[in-house]
Amino acid sequence: MKQNFTVRQGALDGVAVFLSVAQHRSFRKAAAELGVSPSAVSQTVRMLEERIGAALFVRTTRSVGLTEAGERFLSRAKPAFEELVAASEVARGLGQRPAGLLRLAVPRAIIPILLEPLIASFCKANPEVEVELAASKELVDLAAEGFDAGIRLGQFVAADMVAVPLTPPFRLAIVGSPGYFAQRSPPQRTDDLRQHACLRWRRSDGALALWSFNDNGHAVEIAVSGPFIASDFPTMLGAAIEGMGLAQVPEPLAAEGLRAGNLVRVLDAYAPMMPGVFLCYPDRRQIMPKLRAFIDHVKSRQASDGDPRETS
Incomplete structure (x- = not known):
């Protein structure tokens, strides 16, 4: 069964003053430690007692002692307050210097x-x-x-x-393996893709991504077909290297394969420009x-x- 509870506004007000008085058994010494007047300490303690609904101290002209309620309050409040202070110090440290866990998606x-x-x-x-x-x-x-x-x-x-660029803009490249092109002529126009095996990428929303092109300054998207569907670019690129078909991938991903001769680039004149990669x-x-x-x-x-x- 769910419990109903409320936290009173200012529930921690006066706790630090109470702990100081309890430690020193003196309002005057607590005031000196906290840098306030004894009357301010006395008033703060009275307000805390009123809020709790019980007397926490026994006061005489010669001494200050804890009531039973004060002893019980001290036993629970002291470790809890110290833990709060420690938690504040930890949080403050993370807010003042590079530290902690940096999570990046x-x-x-x-x-x-x-x-x-x-x-x-x-x-x-x-x-x-x-x-x-x-x-x-x-x-x-x-x-x-x-x-x-x-x-x-x-x-x-x-x-x-808020976005911080990590790369300059780059093009989307269409690539295939030398082995693939040993069996077929490279496409010269986007319409030629109907005669080619095109590897496709399924987006996170479940839709198959269209291939994008720049046709004389006009953005064009084409639905292609082929024998393989991947959910990420590296897998699709690997399939292209294995000769399964053509892949459209970000230019930086294909760079190593192109340098090594494992990939051949086609339809460069139609390659669209992408904004790049950003930290956001x-x-x-x-x-x-x-x-x-x-x-x-x-x-x-x-x-x-x-x-x-x-x-x-």
Whole structure:
């Protein structure tokens, strides 16, 4: 059965004063410790007693003692208050220096090409920060799921998010393996894709993503068909390398395969430009030092690499 309860406004008011009086058994010594007048201490204790509904101290002209109610209140209030003070110190520490757990929601595809070197150097520079990468294709609610920030393609960054560029804009590349093209002629126009096996990507909402093109400055989307559907770009790219068909993937993902000769690029003239990859977080006013340190580290790395994104 659910219990009904309320917390009175100002329930902790006067507790610190009570603990000081109880420790010193003196209103005057408590006042000196707290930097207030004895009358202010006496008034605060009276208000606490009225709120509780019981006398906490026995006062004489010569001494101050605890009542039974005061003893019981002290036994429970002292450790609880000390725990609250300790909790405040821990929270204050996280609010004043880069420390604690930095949780980032990221697409799995970008971890090896973008985050691995960045995270390694960040952790070395900030030993009090632990970094957790939660790889998912879902566009999670960052605040509701307890993430400090997310990393997303620019077209998926919500308008109410603060966004910091991690990469410059890039194109979507259509690639296939040399083995695949040994059996078929490379497409010359987008209409030629009807004659090709096109590997597809299923979005987190369940829909199959259309292929995007830039046709003389006009954005065009085409539904393609093929033998394989993946839920992320690395899997689709791997299938393309194995010769299963053509894949449309972000240009940075295909770069290594193109350099190694495992992939061939086609339809370059129709490749659309994407905004790039961004670090995004909900509210600039609520940013913690650990996230600020990560953002500063990103910008520092970009500046040292001569990247124009440093002025984001």
